[in-house]
Amino acid sequence: MPRPDIHLYTAATMNGYKPVIFLEEAGVPYDLTFIDFAKSEQKAPDYLKLNPNGKIPTIVDRAEDRAIFESGAILWHLAEKYGSFLPEDAVARSEVLQWLFFQVGHVGPMMGQAMYFQRIAAPNGHDEPFSTQRYVKESRRILEVLDTRLQGRDWLAADQYTIADMAVYPWARAYVWARVSIEGLDNLRAWFDRIDARPAVQRALTIPKAQPQFYDASADDGAFAAENAARFAADARADRGAGQ
Ligand SMILES: N[C@@H](CCC(=O)N[C@@H](CS)C(=O)NCC(=O)O)C(=O)O
Incomplete structure (x- = not known):
């Protein structure tokens, strides 16, 4: 199986659920990495390269070779990419x-x-x-x-x-x-x-x-x-x- 385009980094919080809701609704395949706050993984230097704010969620769009942070921007990106849950008008x-x-x-x-x-x-x-x-x-x-x-x-x-x-x-x-x-x-x-x-x-x-x-x-x-x-x-x- 090819790797999914979307790699989501998230945790079980209100912001964390937002991109999961989109991906599940749209039936889009994705890889998921759980970010453990107890281990401060959201502040790890490698993660900060993806999300300079050191919070979840973050996605990496492998097809475009770029990371996107801020849940609103992530939803917008996914909606545009998959043509779902965002009208054209x-x-x-x-x-x-x-x-x-x-x-x-x-x-x-x-x-x-x-x-x-x-x-x-x-x-x-x-x-x-x-x-x-x-x-x-x-x-x-x-x-x-x-x-x-x-x-x-x-x-x-x-x-x-x-x-x-x-x-x-x-x-x-x-x-x-x-x-x-x-x-x-x-x-x-x-x-x-x-x-x-x-x-x-x-x-x-x-x-x-x-x-x-x-x-x-x-x-x-x-x-x-x-x-x-x-x-x-x-x-x-x-x-x-x-x-x-
Ligand atoms: N404006 C950001 C807020 C993200 C946010 O606050 N995430 C929280 C979880 S809901 C977080 O990562 N907290 C861990 C921390 O602050 O270190 C977004 O919408 O993505």
Whole structure:
């Protein structure tokens, strides 16, 4: 068998699942390398040559002999390369790009901080109610923006399921892990149901590993939460030190 064009470096996180969702949806063959944060593999010199930001995900497109970092750019590259989940029409493409940027600029950073302060800082002895509230409130506002957008629409952009939905879903759907309420956001809930029902998405959320605690309120998050907090304990200590 020839080597697949796409080599994906990722981990089981909200950003990490995004390209997996695309690749599984499009049925594109790919090689996968799991990046182990516990071993700081994302900061290894060889990896930094592929991703100067030292984070996941990254793809190498072997056919083009180049690496691509930033999950939004990766989704855009894959969508263009395979002609999938991105409309041809210029206005429709612009709509997709707007919601894709909304994800990388708002949904991820705000929900990520809501998660950080509750799931990493607080269990490491840095309970910061002011910061926590700010990010939880901003996350809720963002989910309301999505809910309003989804009024009378099945998908975020261009009247079709696109890379914008694929980018927003793993983050917004992790409202459970971010401890952000979706009460009253019925359009958002219906959109979650539509995407939850897609077999490729369900498959993707197990690659490289399932994290039910992110998405399922009934999942037992005790052991995982402790392990997650411990994994970032050194970072939390360093952040505290830097602020003093
Ligand atoms: N803007 C980047 C964010 C990537 C990112 O934050 N990745 C996280 C996992 S979700 C990561 O690699 N964290 C490890 C670290 O910060 O060392 C993207 O969308 O690709």
